[in-house]
Amino acid sequence: MPILVAGSLAIDSISTPSGSREETLGGAASYFSVAASLYDQVRLVGVIGRDFRDDDLVHFRTRRIDLGGLERKEEGLTFRWSGSYEGRMDAAKTLETRLNVLAEFRPTLPQHFRDTPLVFLANTDPVTQAHVCSQMTRPRFMLLDTMNFWIDGRREDLYKAMQAAGNVILNDDEARALGASSNLNVAVERIAAIGVDTIVVKRGEHGALLYKEGRTFGLTALPLASVVDPTGAGDTFAGGFMGALAAGNDLSFAGMRRALLHATVMASFTVEGFGLERLLKVTRRDVEERLEELLHHTTP
Amino acid sequence: MPILVAGSLAIDSISTPSGSREETLGGAASYFSVAASLYDQVRLVGVIGRDFRDDDLVHFRTRRIDLGGLERKEEGLTFRWSGSYEGRMDAAKTLETRLNVLAEFRPTLPQHFRDTPLVFLANTDPVTQAHVCSQMTRPRFMLLDTMNFWIDGRREDLYKAMQAAGNVILNDDEARALGASSNLNVAVERIAAIGVDTIVVKRGEHGALLYKEGRTFGLTALPLASVVDPTGAGDTFAGGFMGALAAGNDLSFAGMRRALLHATVMASFTVEGFGLERLLKVTRRDVEERLEELLHHTTP
Numbered sequence: 001m002p003i004l005v006a007g008s009l010a011i012d013s014i015s016t017p018s019g020s021r022e023e024t025l026g027g028a029a030s031y032f033s034v035a036a037s038l039y040d041q042v043r044l045v046g047v048i049g050r051d052f053r054d055d056d057l058v059h060f061r062t063r064r065i066d067l068g069g070l071e072r073k074e075e076g077l078t079f080r081w082s083g084s085y086e087g088r089m090d091a092a093k094t095l096e097t098r099l100n101v102l103a104e105f106r107p108t109l110p111q112h113f114r115d116t117p118l119v120f121l122a123n124t125d126p127v128t129q130a131h132v133c134s135q136m137t138r139p140r141f142m143l144l145d146t147m148n149f150w151i152d153g154r155r156e157d158l159y160k161a162m163q164a165a166g167n168v169i170l171n172d173d174e175a176r177a178l179g180a181s182s183n184l185n186v187a188v189e190r191i192a193a194i195g196v197d198t199i200v201v202k203r204g205e206h207g208a209l210l211y212k213e214g215r216t217f218g219l220t221a222l223p224l225a226s227v228v229d230p231t232g233a234g235d236t237f238a239g240g241f242m243g244a245l246a247a248g249n250d251l252s253f254a255g256m257r258r259a260l261l262h263a264t265v266m267a268s269f270t271v272e273g274f275g276l277e278r279l280l281k282v283t284r285r286d287v288e289e290r291l292e293e294l295l296h297h298t299t300p
Numbered sequence: 301m302p303i304l305v306a307g308s309l310a311i312d313s314i315s316t317p318s319g320s321r322e323e324t325l326g327g328a329a330s331y332f333s334v335a336a337s338l339y340d341q342v343r344l345v346g347v348i349g350r351d352f353r354d355d356d357l358v359h360f361r362t363r364r365i366d367l368g369g370l371e372r373k374e375e376g377l378t379f380r381w382s383g384s385y386e387g388r389m390d391a392a393k394t395l396e397t398r399l400n401v402l403a404e405f406r407p408t409l410p411q412h413f414r415d416t417p418l419v420f421l422a423n424t425d426p427v428t429q430a431h432v433c434s435q436m437t438r439p440r441f442m443l444l445d446t447m448n449f450w451i452d453g454r455r456e457d458l459y460k461a462m463q464a465a466g467n468v469i470l471n472d473d474e475a476r477a478l479g480a481s482s483n484l485n486v487a488v489e490r491i492a493a494i495g496v497d498t499i500v501v502k503r504g505e506h507g508a509l510l511y512k513e514g515r516t517f518g519l520t521a522l523p524l525a526s527v528v529d530p531t532g533a534g535d536t537f538a539g540g541f542m543g544a545l546a547a548g549n550d551l552s553f554a555g556m557r558r559a560l561l562h563a564t565v566m567a568s569f570t571v572e573g574f575g576l577e578r579l580l581k582v583t584r585r586d587v588e589e590r591l592e593e594l595l596h597h598t599t600p
């Protein structure tokens with residue numbers, strides 16, 4: 001079944017111990033849609049400025065990604081992010097963020113996008129996220145990503161968006177901040193009490209935790225020999241998760257456990273190259289092979 | 301089969317967000333032997349001073365723990381450690397360490413200890429660890445624990461002890477320090493190249509990684525609702541690991557994977573109480589129940 005993603009397209013500048021890239025394709029919606037399109041049809045909602053390269057649009061056009069919800073604003077510039085990583089690379093140091101055309105973005109979805117059953121709300125202003133939710137006519141599963149900026153400063157709006165979406169994905173630190181506990185288990189229970197059904201906690205190289213109505217599933221990640229750039233790993237993870245849910249047509253706890261394996265595998269590719277470089281080359285066969293590896297690595 | 305442990309017995313003072321304990325039973329060999337004795341016969345090699353309480357010895361005497369290798373030095377005091385934890389409690393802040401009788405300890409093993417097939421060398425001076433290894437007549441599996449103090453300052457001696465033992469257990473930070481890489485996978489490969497066969501990496505609430513001759517197994521931990529005091533979790537983990545190896549009489553990769561589950565379960569009890577308080581109450585039935593939980597939580 002088709003998957004809608006509403007989120008950023010960006011021009012990123014990245015520096016890691018392995019090297020650097022200037023003005024390369026980035027943004028949550030880019031990583032998400034490339035990953036998810038390996039599984040099913042993706043409908044992309046986003047905004048770009050006049051500086052966005054046509055060559056980068058080709059990556060979407062040559063995949064199962066419907067650009068009917070992509071606005072290009074000739075009067076503005078694309079969202080730009082630059083950041084660097086050091087040591088274990090478990091957190092980016094943001095050097096600069098320029099929202100540009102993203103600042104005023106309150107998308108009105110094309111008619112044919114509104115009945116999409118699966119929806120991913122990439123990290124952005126929670127009012128925008130709730131606005132997207134409100135336009136969906138027959139959602140089966142909507143997943144919301146967020147970050148500390150909104151957790152710290154816009155908690156009321158975030159709660160409303162979370163309740164509208166019904167499910168959240170966030171990283172370990174964000175989960176503890178949102179649930180106001182240094183104990184992850186306690187934090188997750190409190191997040192559920194806000195009014196969400198499924199919670200996915202991304203733990204970077206430590207894997208992920210799935211929580212759904214009191215049941216939990218923990219998955220460790222594959223130890224990777226080469227980690228070049230973690231940018232986009234979380235959004236790729238979400239893309240693998242939603243893609244596998246769509247392809248498996250199974251929204252049960254069992255279906256989500258399986259989807260978490262795909263999420264982990266997809267993210268493992270992204271970190272092996274700068275930006276989208278590695279992810280763009282991934283084939284279904286690569287995914288199947290690494291899934292086997294992950295099963296060998298994690299089956300007790 | 302019996303398990304020998306050489307390591308510290310201590311009097312600890314601990315402070316955590318849940319409260320504090322003054323002068324409570326501690327030490328690597330204490331946690332290890334209580335955990336491992338739930339599975340098989342333990343032979344304890346250690347030293348205490350005149351201040352060690354008889355009441356604390358009762359915990360060992362009422363379990364399958366042979367104290368034939370325990371020296372009491374009336375002229376000295378027991379090893380003392382005090383530390384505190386904050387926030388996520390992923391690392392202790394050491395407030396004070398007094399080696400006391402431990403400083404000069406170079407144990408000569410009793411004759412009937414020397415043919416013990418399984419050996420755990422708790423963290424201590426690597427020369428002492430190698431000295432214990434050299435007295436073993438028929439070891440089947442010897443596992444060495446260490447810490448940054450020896451990795452940073454006594455690398456040559458540590459390498460010799462590691463080669464004598466043949467297998468190591470250490471935490472995530474220590475593995476990266478010993479393998480001189482921020483990438484855990486790279487670090488582990490380098491540790492193997494020093495001349496060890498099996499490497500167990502303890503990752504606290506993130507679980508553990510097992511490496512044996514190029515094969516890996518990753519296990520995530522159970523998310524715990526209550527974490528009171530992490531002191532001794534690593535040594536309890538080692539006790540569960542060696543105990544399960546002994547009881548299963550299986551030193552293959554499959555046997556070690558299974559033992560890692562027991563290790564994770566045993567450690568999960570220790571952190572639920574101060575010092576050994578919770579661990580001392582654990583029954584085989586508790587272990588079986590939590591093992592079921594862990595399997596549900598981690599089976600893909």
